[in-house]
Amino acid sequence: MIRVAIVEDDPLTAELHTAYVERLDGFEVIGSAGNAREARKLIGAADAAIDLVLLDLTLPDIGGLDLARAMRSAGLSIDIIAVTAVRDIAAVQTAMSFGAVQYLIKPFTFQVFQEKLLAYAAYRSRLSSASSATSQAEIDRLLAVPRSSSAAAALPKGLTAATLDAVSRALRESPAPLSAAELAERGDLSRVTARRYLEHLADIDLASREPRYGTPGRPEVAYRWLSHPSPDRL
Amino acid sequence: MIRVAIVEDDPLTAELHTAYVERLDGFEVIGSAGNAREARKLIGAADAAIDLVLLDLTLPDIGGLDLARAMRSAGLSIDIIAVTAVRDIAAVQTAMSFGAVQYLIKPFTFQVFQEKLLAYAAYRSRLSSASSATSQAEIDRLLAVPRSSSAAAALPKGLTAATLDAVSRALRESPAPLSAAELAERGDLSRVTARRYLEHLADIDLASREPRYGTPGRPEVAYRWLSHPSPDRL
DNA sequence: CGGGTTGCGTTCATATTGGTCACCGGCGTG
DNA sequence: CACGCCGGTGACCAATATGAACGCAACCCG
Numbered sequence: 001m002i003r004v005a006i007v008e009d010d011p012l013t014a015e016l017h018t019a020y021v022e023r024l025d026g027f028e029v030i031g032s033a034g035n036a037r038e039a040r041k042l043i044g045a046a047d048a049a050i051d052l053v054l055l056d057l058t059l060p061d062i063g064g065l066d067l068a069r070a071m072r073s074a075g076l077s078i079d080i081i082a083v084t085a086v087r088d089i090a091a092v093q094t095a096m097s098f099g100a101v102q103y104l105i106k107p108f109t110f111q112v113f114q115e116k117l118l119a120y121a122a123y124r125s126r127l128s129s130a131s132s133a134t135s136q137a138e139i140d141r142l143l144a145v146p147r148s149s150s151a152a153a154a155l156p157k158g159l160t161a162a163t164l165d166a167v168s169r170a171l172r173e174s175p176a177p178l179s180a181a182e183l184a185e186r187g188d189l190s191r192v193t194a195r196r197y198l199e200h201l202a203d204i205d206l207a208s209r210e211p212r213y214g215t216p217g218r219p220e221v222a223y224r225w226l227s228h229p230s231p232d233r234l
Numbered sequence: 235m236i237r238v239a240i241v242e243d244d245p246l247t248a249e250l251h252t253a254y255v256e257r258l259d260g261f262e263v264i265g266s267a268g269n270a271r272e273a274r275k276l277i278g279a280a281d282a283a284i285d286l287v288l289l290d291l292t293l294p295d296i297g298g299l300d301l302a303r304a305m306r307s308a309g310l311s312i313d314i315i316a317v318t319a320v321r322d323i324a325a326v327q328t329a330m331s332f333g334a335v336q337y338l339i340k341p342f343t344f345q346v347f348q349e350k351l352l353a354y355a356a357y358r359s360r361l362s363s364a365s366s367a368t369s370q371a372e373i374d375r376l377l378a379v380p381r382s383s384s385a386a387a388a389l390p391k392g393l394t395a396a397t398l399d400a401v402s403r404a405l406r407e408s409p410a411p412l413s414a415a416e417l418a419e420r421g422d423l424s425r426v427t428a429r430r431y432l433e434h435l436a437d438i439d440l441a442s443r444e445p446r447y448g449t450p451g452r453p454e455v456a457y458r459w460l461s462h463p464s465p466d467r468l
Numbered sequence: 469c470g471g472g473t474t475g476c477g478t479t480c481a482t483a484t485t486g487g488t489c490a491c492c493g494g495c496g497t498g
Numbered sequence: 499c500a501c502g503c504c505g506g507t508g509a510c511c512a513a514t515a516t517g518a519a520c521g522c523a524a525c526c527c528g
Contacts, residue, residue: 073307077331089361092373097311097333103377105370112370127327136339136346139326143337158514162445162455165369181476188447190516195477216525217475392505415485424507429486450516451484 177222411456
């Protein structure tokens with residue numbers, strides 16, 4: 001059983017992540033913390049014996065990266081999966097230098113989450129089953145992270161990962177909600193295709209629909225990128 | 235230029251590693267230290283601006299792992315490659331939790347050493363060229379590099395080095411991205427073969443896929459050569 | 469209050485390309 | 499010399515974005 005602590009300031013998101021973890025066999029949630037102070041207490045508790053921390057990098061009191069540093073200073077080698085909405089390469093690099101084993105970008109679907117945690121579990125069992133490494137090649141094999149392609153299989157028929165990625169990016173980078181027609185113009189796509197992908201994003205709760213009234217003609221629905229998916233969608 | 239510090243207690247080995255580093259283009263040795271105290275001074279020097287430390291884990295005064303911890307405590311996110319004769323899984327795991335990007339077992343050949351450092355260089359240039367990541371997939375791609383090894387060495391079944399070389403060259407010399415059909419026409423290959431090799435190049439991150447939208451019919455995917463570290467050095 | 473107008477949502481046929489499978493020719497081997 | 503393995507090829511079926519046609523939901527005007 002891999003014992004997980006969740007450090008996340010938004011209670012709704014924390015609850016969602018807890019539910020995610022508990023859906024996976026072999027994982028259990030030991031506790032959660034909403035800020036760094038609580039997290040320190042949680043992790044420091046003698047009977048906790050935590051294996052893995054899902055660490056949000058944006059906490060109210062001190063940054064998650066500082067918390068990670070503090071953990072390392074204390075000599076704790078608990079594994080960390082960084083969870084954040086920050087899409088900053090520098091943050092990624094810093095997190096990795098503190099020994100984060102994975103970097104998850106919010107919001108994520110259960111599939112992506114599952115993939116990362118299962119990869120971690122595999123890594124963990126590999127390490128524990130091998131008592132001592134005998135060669136460089138073996139070390140390399142132990143540390144290798146398997147290429148994941150399970151996410152692609154979860155796509156409904158007729159949709160492409162590359163296109164979905166392009167649509168997601170365009171929507172995310174737009175400050176205002178986008179209609180299918182507007183996104184089509186930006187992304188060199190047809191209106192029909194743009195709508196299909198936007199509908200998919202809305203279906204998996206990565207985007208919300210917002211009808212626009214007030215103009216003549218049939219109302220146009222605009223889509224807004226969601227950074228906090230609702231937890232009722234399990 | 236990647237600035238390297240070498241921390242190694244045995245002078246002969248330190249010299250050897252220095253020579254190894256200097257055989258590689260794009261790397262330079264800033265200094266070396268024989269124990270943790272010297273290492274701290276070397277790394278702390280304001281004008282050092284060190285990118286990478288080759289860190290021996292068995293030092294006379296304090297352990298290399300403790301030095302790594304001290305570096306992290308100080309907020310330094312300098313990359314570390316752990317170098318040691320210790321074949322202990324626990325040490326590997328601890329080193330990785332302190333954010334080591336590689337783990338090299340002494341003694342190693344120049345080949346192995348080169349492979350690890352070139353992989354690191356690729357990882358680094360990838361990170362610096364991308365200012366902000368846009369998707370989980372991209373993060374995964376960025377982070378996959380440093381820990382996977384010998385990707386180029388082992389060719390999958392059904393591929394030939396000569397053909398791969400020809401395809402690589404053709405793609406590299408083309409200013410615009412090329413589709414499989416286009417490359418087939420240029421290179422005297424069938425579309426099928428061209429596609430197989432282009433897919434391989436994309437899989438090992440030497441090329442990127444870019445679907446072309448806007449025209450009726452199924453979108454055509456074009457491949458673009460990614461210009462990072464020199465492949466002629468292999 | 470109801471019919472007309474206006475756009476967008478939705479569906480469907482179509483145009484292309486992707487992916488796969490069974491063959492073919494060549495090279496090494498016994 | 500026959501055999502077997504292996505990589506490249508042609509042709510097939512499946513996949514996926516496009517454009518146009520149709521229908522619907524909200525505004526507007528009489």
